[in-house]
Amino acid sequence: MSTGKLTTMREAVSRYVKDGDEIYLAGFTHMIPFAAGHEIIRQKRKDLTLCRATPDIIYDQMIAAGCCKKLMFSYAGNPGVGSLRCFRRALEKGIPNKIEIDEYSHFGLSGRLFAGATNMHFLPMRTNRGSDLPQQNPNIKTVRDPYTGDEVSVVPPLKPDVAVVHVQRCDSNGNSHIWGIIGEQKDAAFAAKKVIISAEEIVDESVIRSDPNRTLIPDFIVHSVVHEPWACHPSYVQGYYDRDNEFYMQWDEITKEHDTTMKYMDEWVFGVENRQQYMKKIQQDKINKLTPKACMSAPVSYGSV
Amino acid sequence: MSECTPSELMVAVAARELKDHDTVLVGVGIPNLAANLAKKLQAPNLVMVYESGAVGSNPSRMPLSIGDPCLVTGAKSVCSMYEQFAYYLQGGRIDVGFLGGAQIDKYGNINSTVIGSYKAPKVRLPGSGGACDIASNVKKIIVITPHEKRRFVERVDFLTSPGFVDGKEKWKQLKLIGGGPYAVITNLCTMKFDDVTGEMMVTSLHPGVTIEKVWENTPWKVKVSANLEQTPPPTEKEISALRALDPNKTYLG
Numbered sequence A: 001m002s003t004g005k006l007t008t009m010r011e012a013v014s015r016y017v018k019d020g021d022e023i024y025l026a027g028f029t030h031m032i033p034f035a036a037g038h039e040i041i042r043q044k045r046k047d048l049t050l051c052r053a054t055p056d057i058i059y060d061q062m063i064a065a066g067c068c069k070k071l072m073f074s075y076a077g078n079p080g081v082g083s084l085r086c087f088r089r090a091l092e093k094g095i096p097n098k099i100e101i102d103e104y105s106h107f108g109l110s111g112r113l114f115a116g117a118t119n120m121h122f123l124p125m126r127t128n129r130g131s132d133l134p135q136q137n138p139n140i141k142t143v144r145d146p147y148t149g150d151e152v153s154v155v156p157p158l159k160p161d162v163a164v165v166h167v168q169r170c171d172s173n174g175n176s177h178i179w180g181i182i183g184e185q186k187d188a189a190f191a192a193k194k195v196i197i198s199a200e201e202i203v204d205e206s207v208i209r210s211d212p213n214r215t216l217i218p219d220f221i222v223h224s225v226v227h228e229p230w231a232c233h234p235s236y237v238q239g240y241y242d243r244d245n246e247f248y249m250q251w252d253e254i255t256k257e258h259d260t261t262m263k264y265m266d267e268w269v270f271g272v273e274n275r276q277q278y279m280k281k282i283q284q285d286k287i288n289k290l291t292p293k294a295c296m297s298a299p300v301s302y303g304s305v
Numbered sequence B: 001m002s003e004c005t006p007s008e009l010m011v012a013v014a015a016r017e018l019k020d021h022d023t024v025l026v027g028v029g030i031p032n033l034a035a036n037l038a039k040k041l042q043a044p045n046l047v048m049v050y051e052s053g054a055v056g057s058n059p060s061r062m063p064l065s066i067g068d069p070c071l072v073t074g075a076k077s078v079c080s081m082y083e084q085f086a087y088y089l090q091g092g093r094i095d096v097g098f099l100g101g102a103q104i105d106k107y108g109n110i111n112s113t114v115i116g117s118y119k120a121p122k123v124r125l126p127g128s129g130g131a132c133d134i135a136s137n138v139k140k141i142i143v144i145t146p147h148e149k150r151r152f153v154e155r156v157d158f159l160t161s162p163g164f165v166d167g168k169e170k171w172k173q174l175k176l177i178g179g180g181p182y183a184v185i186t187n188l189c190t191m192k193f194d195d196v197t198g199e200m201m202v203t204s205l206h207p208g209v210t211i212e213k214v215w216e217n218t219p220w221k222v223k224v225s226a227n228l229e230q231t232p233p234p235t236e237k238e239i240s241a242l243r244a245l246d247p248n249k250t251y252l253g
Helices: A008-018 A034-042 A057-064 A086-094 A106-117 A185-191 A205-209 A245-254 A256-272 A273-280 A284-290 B007-017 B032-038 B081-090 B131-138 B168-173 B211-216 B236-245
Strands: A022-025 A048-052 A068-073 A099-104 A123-125 A141-144 A152-157 A164-168 A192-203 A215-217 A225-227 B023-025 B047-048 B095-101 B114-118 B121-124 B140-144 B181-185 B187-195 B200-205 B223-230
Touching: A008 A034, A008 A192, A008 A225, A022 A034, A034 A057, A034 A192, A034 A256, A048 A057, A057 A068, A057 A256, A057 B168, A086 A256, A086 B023, A086 B121, A106 A123, A106 A185, A106 B081, A106 B131, A164 A185, A164 A205, A164 A215, A185 B211, A215 B095, A225 B114, A245 A256, A256 B095, B007 B032, B007 B047, B007 B140, B007 B181, B007 B236, B032 B095, B032 B140, B081 B131, B095 B131, B181 B223, B200 B211
Parallel strands: A022 A048, A022 A164, A048 A068, A068 A099, A164 A192, A192 A225, B023 B047, B023 B095, B095 B140, B140 B181, B200 B223
Antiparallel strands: A123 A152, A141 A152, B114 B121, B181 B187, B187 B200
């Protein structure tokens, strides 16, 4: 097997993520690339525009660590639990620094990525009408439909400097198989100028070619590939490990104060060198609890004469 | 009538609004319970759709988030986020959507963005997520909420998701795909919306509740339908099926 674009997370981040960049760590609840986020924090990147539909715990951590200048998002909550407290502290009190926001609905933000990925001028959508959001966000505009004369809401394309996408498996060049909730991974990869892939497993190209419909991201748009098992904990990877809902609930307690948040960060982010060390700190019990029983799909034939 | 908690009452009443073969955009928590209850009772072919892209889910346990892996295992289909909002929502394929929020007003407008002003928030809430898109594109919007004065306001601080905005006339001009707000179900009553004005009105009082009690808990004198009904109390069957869905009383406490 050729080593292709394989590298470490430290090298990938050091090479492609710069201060002031607009970055998109993909994954709609599923496969959120925590390992990449933690490495960006360790390398002390700053003034980043952090884009995600759901900032989730990963951007809450990056905001607390002072990496963020601006947050682009559509739902800034801890689903089923409550607030993202670090986001709120930064927005309401400027701790550790003031942040700007650029806010959309889910369709608005995923539409921006789609428009970026497909080089559209802008994307018209049947949403935002009647909402107060367009009054607060000058990026949401209206145009006249040239066919009916109706007013239509539009959003601009989003082309992040870097996207990080975690996948179940890819080959060493970055041809990536993804299944389960596929969120905005493909859109983010095609929209971004640089793409870092992290993967649970690196497989031979023949495995990828055995099931080409499952390849959402082709190698020629990928810049770096990192083999990073358990990269998404406390988020999850369908078929590999479940979502650590307990931790999502604990995060609410951990982040009550900026100091308590930073104590966590000192131990779990700055206190480890990489993902392997982070995983060594997780109890085996927890790992067992999060490991699902296999549920295999029926095989299909791709045969041709 | 079976003894039940206010949450159980709301879920049982909401579940009755769902018909067999409906496609339902479900959130987590209480709406998820209502959809699962309907599926166990009158709507075995209900199609549960989640904004994370899971379609026709059959969850083996209660999900904590709309992106829970148990919504994928055994689902009919899973699509991307863009496809979910474009094909299913904007495509007009969803019959019923459940929404919640910190505030709802007399035209069914919902605020899930901010208390106070946007630029200087008193309390910053999570924002729209898919709510504005759901409100704009789904045929019937149902809101399940405790009947509290802080939640019902004459006008929302911030309009995240449009109800009938400031009346049916204005709403028609928006030319949205969806049908707008359909029902608000509380622990006291069910409210629907006037066909002409789009204003919220009480259509059914829950067992033991008087209209005076509704008025005491609503900051404006909410209108009353000419055909005011009494909500039939939850049956033993409804309550026992519901309790089986949430045995630890995570949501029904």
